[in-house]
Amino acid sequence: MKFEKDKSAGYLANHVARLFKRGLEARITPMGLSTGTFPVLLELWQRDGRTQKQLVGALGIEQATMANTLNRMERDGLVIRRKDDTDGRVQRVWLTERARGLQTPAVAAAAAENARALSGLTIPERAQFLDLMRKVIAGWQPPPDSRGG
């Protein structure tokens, strides 16, 4: 069977994602940030004190990934975790002052990287690209044989 990687959506998606990651990394590592922390920070900049479960739900990553990411963020002085007052299982996540101070430059860096990456597309193409990605994400349904429960 013929199968050219440059006609494979999965291959191309992986390639595009890697390029974005590298590009953003170059801009934010000087601030002491990394790409994995970014979505978490975006949520917390809107409102912190959320639970890990809420963050997992908002970001579509696995619970264990979130726990690991928060470990690194705590190590790096971006967040602190504190038990919920009424439910001892729940950890709420709070931003440090340092993390608050990074919002403006970090968001500017991400916006700049997005703009640069899409600069080869026309304006309508950019909108369409985002639309199509959202559509693919929204239309996702677990593969038929994924965990055949």
Next chain:
Amino acid sequence: MKFEKDKSAGYLANHVARLFKRGLEARITPMGLSTGTFPVLLELWQRDGRTQKQLVGALGIEQATMANTLNRMERDGLVIRRKDDTDGRVQRVWLTERARGLQTPAVAAAAAENARALSGLTIPERAQFLDLMRKVIAGWQPPPDSRGG
């Protein structure tokens, strides 16, 4: 500054890539394959005996990533590495019989996963999605400040 992750190309690209990866994984782990090996196999199924440098050039990943991937592939009995006859630095990569036998089912799995993932898009949208991703990749240029110097 306002910055919504669902309007960020980088965030969406990462999300889409993760979904594709998970989907493909579910289909090929039963064969003893994993997603990182896939692009390498595609190249080698076309013609094996290539050098690591050639593979790196064909796939747009870093040399160290390729070396690690080939380590796993060799461990799993998919390839063997043999020194080039005339240049002692060069390692040529050869498929095992097992890897050859996997071509048909693996390619079918990838094609099926691509089809399923794009099933929420119209036919023209699918073509456009691929076009836009190729365009983003092709138009990539190193960020202005990437390694400045």
Next chain:
DNA sequence: ATCACTTGCATAGCAGGCTATGCAATGTTA
């Protein structure tokens, strides 16, 4: 109140990506 179930998080261990670095083989040049 106790036993079982559920829930929320942490940890272990792996894949796959990266940068930085080391090193042997080859090339080049004086």
Next chain:
DNA sequence: TAACATTGCATAGCCTGCTATGCAAGTGAT
């Protein structure tokens, strides 16, 4: 030919994602 530079690959160490598993805290049923 000896010294230096380059090339091709391997390794170390990290981040970010995943699954599998463990465990403490809460919930429910009896």
